[in-house]
Amino acid sequence: MPETANRTNLLGLNPAALEAFVVGLGEKPFRARQLLTWIYKRRVGDFAAMSDLGKEFRARLASVAEVRVPEIASEHASADGTRKWLLKAGEFAGRAQAIETVFIPEPGRGTLCISSQVGCALDCSFCATGAQGFNRNLETAEIVGQVWLASRALGTGALGERAITNVVLMGMGEPLANYKNVLPALELFMDDRGFDLSRRRVTLSTSGLVPQLYRLAEDTNVALAVSLHAPNDALRDQLVPINKRHPIKELLAACWHYLEAQNGRSITFEYVMLDGINDQPEHARELARLLVGHDAKVNLIPFNPFPGTAYRRSATETIGRFRDYLNTHGVTATVRRTRGDDIDAACGQLAGQVQDRTTVRLGSKTMTVAVHA
Ligand code: SAH
Ligand code: SF4
Secondary structure (H helix, E strand, O other), rough: OOOOOOOHHHHHHHHHHHHHHHHHHHOOOOOHHHHHHHHHHHHOOHHOOOOOHHHHHHHHHHEEEEHHHHOOOEEEEEEOOOOEEEEEEEEEOEEEEEEEEEEEEEEEEEEOOOOOOEOOOOOOOOOOHHHEEEEEEOOHHHHHHHHHHHHHHHHHHOOEEEEEEEEEEEEOOHHHHHHHHHHHHHHHOOOOHHHHHHOHEEEEEEEEOHHHHHHHHHOOEEEEEOOOOOOOOHHHHOOHHHHHHHHHHHHHHHHHHHHHOOOOOOOOEEEEEEEEOOHHHHHHHHHHHHHHHOOOOEEEEOOOOOOOOOEEEEEEEHHHHHHHHHHOOOOEEOOOOOEEEEEOOOOOOOOOOOOOOOOOOOOOEEEOOOOOO
């Protein structure tokens, strides 16, 4: 379908907004449910094919609406089943932009790691996305479109089981810095008329925008992952600069508030393992003291290096000792698995900006797999 500026992209509307849109066209509200079924359950975007809608309504829809997903710039498949899509995200200062979406299959689970912004403004010192700077927020339709595209590409298994069982906002960007567009996408992921994923299977990862965390507790109940990465403010100020505005104490208060509002669901704290920086025994001790007694888990992420970074990944034994210390001191800790080095992708470390139409700058050669309970 040719793209027009004045057509409404239905992927950008949550169920309530879609109903209002349909009513605005003079149709009965239940038509919205039919549309949602076609779009999200059958993954059909062509109105002409929506056979239980009246011909006139279909023609009207075709003139005022569309189901438009980002265009695929390139697609990569790993020998281990990991898939990655580089999606076009318009142009900025005359240069083509792209975002990345990664599918990570594991036994009994398929996780889609999606992006929320083109680049990121928060400039964490160990992050490839931060290093490329911030271009713009993704539209709701571009966020939802990543899941739509991937679920259409991946289809369902022989028994009708879905390829995508989990969605994590751990790709490019800080989702809470794009709150307005991310929230309707979360609703569509969890609504039974949309992608119908349980709230435990949709995870938002944030570096800690405290005011938005309080808003999130009011507005939704997704699983929360928080990028802590350091157990004290002096160190976190260096690694995650937003800490200077929202220090650890305030961040944790917002986290415990979120837990309370969400009926005691546990929060995952992400902690990138940087050799000699934040991986020492005293850091493990400090971290345990911060989290013990709370419904919190720690996910240790072996650092994925990228061109130009001065950091190195902690040794495997160091990571193991750090994990063991936490586990024996009352804080559940796991280590993310790294795999998929035959396609350049790293969930949480993506730099999909297309520098020109033929050369693509990607993250590291390794892939970090999110492990979510
Ligand atoms: N902006 C959000 C979500 C995207 S980043 C956030 O920061 O939480 C997803 C995860 O990948 C975060 O925990 C982030 O800190 C981590 N990450 C970023 N760069 C990384 C790197 N080079 N190696 C390993 N993990 C990294
Ligand atoms: Fe942005 Fe997250 Fe990267 Fe920090 S780690 S720069 S918040 S994407």
